[in-house]
Amino acid sequence: MAEETPFGVYVHIPFCASRCDYCAFATWTDKAHLVGGYVEACRAAVGRFVTEGRPATSVFFGGGTPSLIGADLLCSILELIPTQPGAEVTVECNPETVDTAKLAAYRAAGVNRLSFGVQSMLPHVLASLGRRHDPESVLKAAAAAGEAGFAGAFNVDLIIGGKAETVSDWARTVEAVLALDPPPVHVSAYSLTVEAGTPLARDRSRHPDPDDQADKYLLADDLLGAAGLRWYEISNWAAPGSECGHNQLYWAGGEYRGIGCAAHSHAVNPDTGVSRRWWNVRTPERYAALVASGGDGEACGESLDASQRRAERLLLALRTSNGVPESSLPGWREDPVLARLVEPASPGRVSLTREGRLLANEVALRLVDPGF
Amino acid sequence: MNLAKIRNLSVVAHVDHGKSTLSDRILELTGAVDARDMREQYLDSMDIERERGITIKAQNVRVGWKGHTIHLIDTPGHVDFGYEVSRSLAACEGVVLLVDAAQGIEAQTLANAYQALENDLEIVAALNKIDLPAADPERYAAEIEKVLGVPASQILRISAKTGSGVPELLDAICERIPPPSGDPSAPLQALIFDSYYDQYRGVVSAVRVVNGILRSGDRVRFMQAGRVHDVEEIGVRTPTNEPVGELGPGEVGYLIAGIKDVGEARSGETVTSAGAPAKAALEGYRDPKPMVFCGLYPIDGDEFSNLREALEKLRLNDASVTYEPETSGALGFGFRCGFLGLLHMEIVRERLEREFNLSLIATAPSVEYLAHLTDGTTVVVHSPSEMPEPQKLESIEEPYLQATILTPSEYTGTLMDLCQSRRGEMVRMEYISPERLELVYRIPLAEVVMDFFDALKSRTKGYASLDYEQSGTDQADLVKIDILLNGVPVDAFSAIVHRSEASAYGRKMTERLRELIPRQMFDVPIQAAIGGRVIARETVKAKRKDVLAKCYGGDITRKRKLLEKQKEGKKRMKNIGRVEVPQEAFIQALRLEE
Numbered sequence: 001m002a003e004e005t006p007f008g009v010y011v012h013i014p015f016c017a018s019r020c021d022y023c024a025f026a027t028w029t030d031k032a033h034l035v036g037g038y039v040e041a042c043r044a045a046v047g048r049f050v051t052e053g054r055p056a057t058s059v060f061f062g063g064g065t066p067s068l069i070g071a072d073l074l075c076s077i078l079e080l081i082p083t084q085p086g087a088e089v090t091v092e093c094n095p096e097t098v099d100t101a102k103l104a105a106y107r108a109a110g111v112n113r114l115s116f117g118v119q120s121m122l123p124h125v126l127a128s129l130g131r132r133h134d135p136e137s138v139l140k141a142a143a144a145a146g147e148a149g150f151a152g153a154f155n156v157d158l159i160i161g162g163k164a165e166t167v168s169d170w171a172r173t174v175e176a177v178l179a180l181d182p183p184p185v186h187v188s189a190y191s192l193t194v195e196a197g198t199p200l201a202r203d204r205s206r207h208p209d210p211d212d213q214a215d216k217y218l219l220a221d222d223l224l225g226a227a228g229l230r231w232y233e234i235s236n237w238a239a240p241g242s243e244c245g246h247n248q249l250y251w252a253g254g255e256y257r258g259i260g261c262a263a264h265s266h267a268v269n270p271d272t273g274v275s276r277r278w279w280n281v282r283t284p285e286r287y288a289a290l291v292a293s294g295g296d297g298e299a300c301g302e303s304l305d306a307s308q309r310r311a312e313r314l315l316l317a318l319r320t321s322n323g324v325p326e327s328s329l330p331g332w333r334e335d336p337v338l339a340r341l342v343e344p345a346s347p348g349r350v351s352l353t354r355e356g357r358l359l360a361n362e363v364a365l366r367l368v369d370p371g372f
Numbered sequence: 373m374n375l376a377k378i379r380n381l382s383v384v385a386h387v388d389h390g391k392s393t394l395s396d397r398i399l400e401l402t403g404a405v406d407a408r409d410m411r412e413q414y415l416d417s418m419d420i421e422r423e424r425g426i427t428i429k430a431q432n433v434r435v436g437w438k439g440h441t442i443h444l445i446d447t448p449g450h451v452d453f454g455y456e457v458s459r460s461l462a463a464c465e466g467v468v469l470l471v472d473a474a475q476g477i478e479a480q481t482l483a484n485a486y487q488a489l490e491n492d493l494e495i496v497a498a499l500n501k502i503d504l505p506a507a508d509p510e511r512y513a514a515e516i517e518k519v520l521g522v523p524a525s526q527i528l529r530i531s532a533k534t535g536s537g538v539p540e541l542l543d544a545i546c547e548r549i550p551p552p553s554g555d556p557s558a559p560l561q562a563l564i565f566d567s568y569y570d571q572y573r574g575v576v577s578a579v580r581v582v583n584g585i586l587r588s589g590d591r592v593r594f595m596q597a598g599r600v601h602d603v604e605e606i607g608v609r610t611p612t613n614e615p616v617g618e619l620g621p622g623e624v625g626y627l628i629a630g631i632k633d634v635g636e637a638r639s640g641e642t643v644t645s646a647g648a649p650a651k652a653a654l655e656g657y658r659d660p661k662p663m664v665f666c667g668l669y670p671i672d673g674d675e676f677s678n679l680r681e682a683l684e685k686l687r688l689n690d691a692s693v694t695y696e697p698e699t700s701g702a703l704g705f706g707f708r709c710g711f712l713g714l715l716h717m718e719i720v721r722e723r724l725e726r727e728f729n730l731s732l733i734a735t736a737p738s739v740e741y742l743a744h745l746t747d748g749t750t751v752v753v754h755s756p757s758e759m760p761e762p763q764k765l766e767s768i769e770e771p772y773l774q775a776t777i778l779t780p781s782e783y784t785g786t787l788m789d790l791c792q793s794r795r796g797e798m799v800r801m802e803y804i805s806p807e808r809l810e811l812v813y814r815i816p817l818a819e820v821v822m823d824f825f826d827a828l829k830s831r832t833k834g835y836a837s838l839d840y841e842q843s844g845t846d847q848a849d850l851v852k853i854d855i856l857l858n859g860v861p862v863d864a865f866s867a868i869v870h871r872s873e874a875s876a877y878g879r880k881m882t883e884r885l886r887e888l889i890p891r892q893m894f895d896v897p898i899q900a901a902i903g904g905r906v907i908a909r910e911t912v913k914a915k916r917k918d919v920l921a922k923c924y925g926g927d928i929t930r931k932r933k934l935l936e937k938q939k940e941g942k943k944r945m946k947n948i949g950r951v952e953v954p955q956e957a958f959i960q961a962l963r964l965e966e
């Protein structure tokens with residue numbers, strides 16, 4: 001029997017307790033009163049657009065801070081989403097918003113993976129990022145995850161390059177995360193990015209130094225590798241078999257349905273090969289209003305023809321350890337730049353070297369469409 | 373026309389002392405322009421003149437006053453346009469020398485007065501702006517008497533703004549300025565003292581008839597150009613063009629003869645009758661030579677041919693601009709242009725951009741050097757790229773100016789420092805009044821072109837004024853500095869500087885470029901070098917990280933579009949020594965230079 005084509009469902013929960021300085025996500029700190037109505041809208045959307053369709057191979061609750069809303073509310077959305085047996089179901093959590101009871105409720109409702117927004121294990125670095133939680137809450141959250149049955153099933157998100165962070169600070173953060181009990185099976189380490197319009201963007205003195213970030217990235221790769229977490233995408237490392245299936249779906253150019261404000265969807269027409277990507281309106285009020293009046297909340301979209309899709313898939317694949325077909329970087333061995341940035345992966349494919357991962361943009365600019 | 377009743381004069385003065393405003397009052401008082409049509413600085417007709425409040429081009433006008441016919445020429449005060457004054461004087465018997473009664477004699481006042489004296493012209497001096505509270509006519513009348521020898525009792529006091537004293541000034545013009553002389557029956561000799569291009573009429577020339585009579589329909593010969601033309605129209609400016617049948621000796625008017633190129637009706641040209649020509653041409657004058665040069669490049673390379681066309685058209689009205697095609701590795705195709713000075717350069721560039729809708733980038737201004745080579749030959753160098761290799765050079769000569777500075781005496785020290793630091797040599801220092809001083813220096817033109825005028829103004833709170841004239845050339849220890857990117861020279865940044873300033877220039881340019889050039893896949897050395905010797909060096913460190921951290925569902929579209937844009941941008945980069953440089957970086961670096 002042919003393998004089921006993967007299909008992901010993403011649910012966006014646009015509420016946070018406070019806003020981090022660098023954050024440009026669609027999330028709000030002053031709309032707690034909207035939570036009930038918003039959850040209803042998501043349930044209605046799931047009922048209309050997902051339940052009748054195919055069962056999901058992965059479900060991802062992202063935000064925002066999904067763990068901020070009551071577990072019952074979150075689970076009331078989840079219960080409407082049909083899933084394949086063995087489907088991966090992830091909830092993003094902020095460490096200070098969880099306890100064993102909440103996590104156990106997730107677990108009972110079918111959640112089998114968590115992702116904690118940790119960013120740093122040092123208070124002064126967290127402060128320089130404008131984050132509220134303290135490292136202590138991370139230890140507690142990990143313990144609670146263990147107790148609720150998520151040992152070996154959680155990820156930790158880190159941020160590279162807060163202004164107050166020295167290289168040894170960074171090493172301490174990575175080591176502290178690896179020493180959590182139970183330890184994470186997956187770590188995402190994102191270089192701090194300055195997003196327009198954020199408080200960080202306005203404060204030039206806190207902008208990250210790319211050279212410093214490069215040093216820390218390589219250090220992280222060393223430490224995580226030594227702990228048995230293998231690099232598999234620009235910013236992601238996992239124990240073998242613990243890669244995030246939902247994110248791999250994005251990187252493979254697969255199909256997914258976004259529920260909630262600002263969520264993106266992607267659908268492929270199997271007959272024409274043309275795909276469509278669209279995204280929902282940005283605010284929870286407008287989303288709820290549109291869904292209430294029978295709409296799906298779409299703000300805007302684009303069609304991708306076969307060649308655009310190929311270009312996009314190459315772009316995404318390049319970022320992964322799977323790499324791209326050698327033919328999309330013709331002459332790479334002779335090119336003094338490319339020869340440093342890519343290396344053979346599986347037969348007929350090349351993937352980024354460590355230096356190349358940091359300069360993936362430079363490589364992407366050289367990609368050519370091999371036509372398949 | 374009765375010669376005895378004609379008065380021909382130019383209004384001359386330092387910048388802003390009120391020449392054009394006086395001309396306004398005269399146009400009004402004599403009824404040449406209706407009150408209802410009057411506007412300030414009526415004769416400044418170009419947009420750029422009106423916006424900047426300065427006169428760029430001399431304008432002549434005929435007015436009547438108590439039975440006299442007065443031809444008045446309003447001249448520009450700025451030193452770049454000094455040649456307009458000398459041309460105008462050739463058509464006159466006298467000048468009105470205006471002096472701001474709140475400022476006294478300034479550098480161009482002296483230059484203009486000396487020129488009038490050299491030409492044997494009668495000077496009618498007037499202190500203007502006596503309405504100003506700060507006016508001190510007594511004091512400045514004494515100064516004029518002392519410096520220019522005009523008796524204080526003969527100096528009029530006027531306000532060009534209120535009109536007070538202007539009728540008396542017109543009377544004084546009629547009384548004191550001698551009428552022209554000339555023989556109506558002699559062969560025609562008429563002097564062209566200005567020409568401009570009108571898109572409907574072709575070249576319109578300002579003429580002063582010296583001998584004989586110029587008639588509409590005559591066949592005339594331009595003696596210098598050696599060409600024969602039919603006079604289509606002659607007339608007088610009142611200030612609108614009014615055709616007349618003939619112009620006799622002493623009369624000033626305009627001439628249209630179907631000429632398409634101002635180059636064929638140059639100032640200083642003698643017009644004579646084709647049938648009965650004069651034996652000799654009038655004493656003409658040389659065209660002003662450009663003193664300052666720069667490369668002008670269209671920011672959009674596709675606009676090169678538009679720039680060529682624009683320069684051709686602009687030159688029809690301003691024969692003092694020169695241009696030759698030039699190629700730059702950094703900036704593409706453009707022109708090396710010559711100008712009379714920095715203001716002229718600025719104005720030409722602005723007119724090109726505005727009147728022809730172009731966006732231009734200008735390289736740093738340079739002057740004209742003479743390079744003597746070891747093989748005995750001499751090369752004229754207008755741009756750093758034309759400078760021969762140091763090994764082939766025997767010596768270099770650079771142009772000098774004689775600069776006259778008038779300043780309140782308390783700034784003498786700081787100005788002497790300034791001139792010295794710019795390699796100036798003092799020629800003379802003289803008190804023109806107990807508080808004010810004339811400093812005369814011989815100084816390299818290249819130093820003045822840098823930012824001398826600004827430095828002078830800022831060191832003296834704006835009180836000092838500057839005039840200059842060319843003063844030959846001198847040998848100097850000059851070097852050409854190249855700026856190299858990854859070992860390859862970037863022509864747009866080469867410069868010819870005095871050896872003592874070489875390392876400062878080198879450091880400044882290398883530092884600036886280090887900030888502007890994006891990091892590449894390898895370390896990029898930026899060097900300043902003289903010949904093969906590096907005198908300054910910076911490095912743009914190799915780029916280590918450019919990857920976007922996240923690429924999830926919501927980031928993919930953005931990421932793809934960004935990459936598409938970057939791919940486009942990469943195509944437009946200039947490739948110099950394997951270094952990809954956005955043209956914007958060059959433009960930025962040159963803008964900062966200004």
Ligand SMILES: Nc1nc2c(ncn2[C@@H]2O[C@H](COP(=O)(O)OP(=O)(O)OP(=O)(O)O)[C@@H](O)[C@H]2O)c(=O)[nH]1
Pocket residue numbers: 385386387388389390391392393394413425426427428447448449450500501502503504530531532533534
């Ligand atoms: N108060 C006062 N201001 C005057 C008088 N005459 C001229 N001005 C002002 O002085 C400034 C310069 O006047 P212009 O007539 O343009 O001077 P200009 O000599 O023609 O200047 P250039 O052509 O640039 O050399 C203007 O702002 C005039 O309004 C005057 O008698 N009294």
Ligand code: SF4
Pocket residue numbers: 015016017018019020023024025027063064065094117
């Ligand atoms: S917790 Fe996450 S979504 Fe919320 S403000 Fe911070 S970075 Fe943004």
Ligand SMILES: [Mg+2]
Pocket residue numbers: 391392393416426427447448449
């Ligand atoms: Mg004027």
